[in-house]
Amino acid sequence: MRPDLAARHGQERLPRYTSYPTAPHFSAAVGADVYGQWLRAIPHDASASLYFHIPFCRAMCWYCGCNTSVARRAEPLAVYAAALRAEIEHVSGKIGRGVRIDHIHFGGGTPTIMAPETFVDLMGSIRNSFSLSPEAEIAVEIDPRTLAPDMIDALAGGGVNRASLGVQSFDPAVQRAINRMQGFDETAAAVDGLRQAGIGGINFDLIYGLPHQTVASCLDTVRQSLDLRPDRLSVFGYAHVPAFKKHQRKIDDASLPDSLERHHQAEAISGALIAAGYLQVGLDHFALPDDAMALARQAGTLRRNFQGYTTDASDILLGFGASAIGRLPQGYVQNQVHTRAYQQSIAGDKLATARGYALTDDDRLRAEIIERIMCDFGVDLDPICARHGVDPETMLNALPRLRTLIADGIVACDGASLSVADDSRFLVRSVAAAFDAHLDGAARLHSRAV
Structure with missing residues (x-):
């Protein structure tokens, strides 16, 4: 790395380009009526992907940039899942069952804190309303600290074949600073349980640039992660935006590494993963050579969407849930951000679209x-x-x-x-x-x- 380039260009705040244009440019000019028109225009023989946003966690991690809130009881998730099922019925009624679904992603929040029977019912609604490809990738984001054995069984029974586990860092000093204490053993137990249930695709999410993080602690996290041999790893730089995420104000700015140190951490993680046999995929993903993502990178068919790098080739992504973003050939749509407003829209038997963007x-x-x-x-x-x-x-x-x-x-x-x-x-x-x-x-x- 040339330090002069890092100093000259590294301080600029830029999008991650998981879409273009990016979400700050969405507006209320595209609402529920427009989205309904776009849905009805989808060809019956098209392929599409589904994204479900579950905006609940058991506790708030202070680094988090997601739209989520704390739910310690099962009832709010059950009520929310009922709204999701109603939205599924509403959307599928406009496009018909001929559209083939090749990818499904459950993001959060922590989707796996919903009750197992709630998840089973949700998957049942999806299968009843859409035509799932037999080879469809069904992925779910998981907090290993809250993953129970009965939920693993529900995931496997629902056809989940890829699990993305939040690790971030195994350094206790870093974990204390971000309010996320997570031991290696509980992470290993989650991985073992998922693999035993037949969920073979395992992803890890790591973060650099966290408070008190060093190159040495990053490398120690990589070493422990490699003991579990995930198929893919996502390695993101922490985005500190306390003006918009108030819980990030609990992180002491003085404890954050500067841009040069952040780069050294990213480079160290990258070097360690490549030395361990992983291929770098784009800016921040790593995959084993026989993984579908590595093969897509080599073939020039890699894509990018709101989950980052992906093998999903479809140009149609239907988003469900509060704040979920969808993409269609005509443009982008986003649901009501706040859970209550989203549920009220769905209860009124209408789409929850709050804003969007029509592509030129x-x-x-x-x-x-x-x-x-x-x-x-x-x-x-x-x-x-x-x-x-x-x-x-x-x-x-x-x-x-x-x-x-x-x-x-x-x-x-x-x-x-x-x-x-x-x-x-x-x-x-x-x-x-x-x-x-x-x-x-x-x-x-x-x-x-x-």
């Missing part, structure tokens, strides 16, 4: 370019611009950010083909941002580039 032709062009940069660390503009009827040279000449990146040696340009230098890949979000026509005005909502 220019948005579609830039979204495709940004996705390839984020997935491949480079892009050939010629075929993409040809598909969108745009001259690549004209586009390149209108990108002052890109000219700066080329001058700094971060990007190499050969005609209309761009590639990110190997020693500058940590700045891939800065490269993607060069094509972002909506970037100005939303920087305070995003995390630092490094």
